[in-house]
Amino acid sequence: MIKVERVSKKFKLPIEKRYTLFEEIVAFIRGKRDFVEFWALKDVTFNVKKGEIFGIMGPNGSGKSTLLKIIAGVLYPDSGKVEVRGKVTPILELGVGFNPELTAKENVYVYGVIMGLKKEEVKKKCDEIFRFAELERFKNMKLKNFSSGMYARLAFATAIATEPEILLIDEVLAVGDINFQRKCIEKIKELNENGTTIVVVSHSPEMIADICDRAMLLENGVVKAIGESKDIVGTYMKQYSSDGDI
Numbered sequence: 001m002i003k004v005e006r007v008s009k010k011f012k013l014p015i016e017k018r019y020t021l022f023e024e025i026v027a028f029i030r031g032k033r034d035f036v037e038f039w040a041l042k043d044v045t046f047n048v049k050k051g052e053i054f055g056i057m058g059p060n061g062s063g064k065s066t067l068l069k070i071i072a073g074v075l076y077p078d079s080g081k082v083e084v085r086g087k088v089t090p091i092l093e094l095g096v097g098f099n100p101e102l103t104a105k106e107n108v109y110v111y112g113v114i115m116g117l118k119k120e121e122v123k124k125k126c127d128e129i130f131r132f133a134e135l136e137r138f139k140n141m142k143l144k145n146f147s148s149g150m151y152a153r154l155a156f157a158t159a160i161a162t163e164p165e166i167l168l169i170d171e172v173l174a175v176g177d178i179n180f181q182r183k184c185i186e187k188i189k190e191l192n193e194n195g196t197t198i199v200v201v202s203h204s205p206e207m208i209a210d211i212c213d214r215a216m217l218l219e220n221g222v223v224k225a226i227g228e229s230k231d232i233v234g235t236y237m238k239q240y241s242s243d244g245d246i
C-alpha cells in the first residue's frame with residue numbers, strides 16, 4: 001500500500017553561468033541570486049492499493065521520476081507525506097544503483113545482499129537472473145562495458161529476483177528490445193498475480209492500458225487526472241499525441 005498525501009518537491013535551477021572570478025565578485029556585490037526555485041511536484045495526492053498495478057503518465061519533465069524517487073525514499077519531499085507499507089524494490093532511471101566498475105555477477109551479489117538476501121540465496125538465484133536477462137555470456141564483464149539495454153535487462157532481472165512486495169519501475173522497459181519488453185510485461189503480470197504491488201512510469205499508452213488497473217496523469221508536477229487506466233490513456237492521447245510529445 002502506498003499513500004501519497006499533498007507531496008511537493010522543489011529544485012533549485014541555476015539562472016546564469018559565471019565563468020570568471022570577476023563575474024562571481026560582481027554578482028556577489030550586486031547580491032544576485034544564483035538560482036530560481038522550481039516546483040517539480042505540487043500538492044500530489046494519490047493512493048496505490050495493495051496488489052494493484054498503477055501507471056504514471058505525463059509529458060517529459062512532468063515529475064514522474066521525481067515522484068517515484070520520493071516513494072522509493074531516494075529523495076525527500078519538501079512538504080507532504082508518503083506512507084509505504086511493504087518492502088520497496090525500485091528500478092529507477094539508471095538501473096538499481098549498480099557499480100560500473102564491478103562485473104555483472106559482482107553487482108548482482110552486492111545488490112542481492114543490500115536487498116536483504118543471504119549470500120547463499122543470491123548464489124541460488126544468480127543463474128536464473130542471468131538466464132532471464134539473457135546475459136549468461138556476460139557474467140564476468142564489467143558493467144561499464146554494458147549497453148543501456150543490457151544494463152536495463154540486468155537491473156530488471158535482479159530486482160524481480162528479490163521477490164518484491166512493491167515494485168517501482170521507471171521507464172526501464174523502454175530501452176529493452178521488443179522481445180525483452182514482452183517478457184518483462186509477462187513477468188510483471190505474473191508477479192502481480194502473486195501479490196506484488198507495482199507502480200510503473202511509462203510513455204507507452206499501450207503498455208499502461210494493457211497492464212495497469214488504474215493510472216494517473218501528471219502535468220507540470222500537478223495531478224491532472226486519476227482513474228481507470230484506459231480512461232487516463234485516452235486523456236493522455238487526446239492531450240499530447242497531436243504535438244508528438246509521447
Ligand SMILES: Nc1ncnc2c1ncn2[C@@H]1O[C@H](COP(=O)(O)OP(=O)(O)OP(=O)(O)O)[C@@H](O)[C@H]1O
Binds near residue numbers: 011040059060062067
Ligand atoms: N536533481 C534535480 N535538480 C534540479 N532539477 C531537477 C532534478 N531532478 C529533476 N529535476 C527537474 O524536475 C522536473 C521533473 O523531472 P522528472 O525527471 O521528474 O520528469 P519526468 O516526468 O520523469 O520526465 P521524463 O519523461 O523526461 O523522464 C524537470 O524539469 C527536471 O529538470
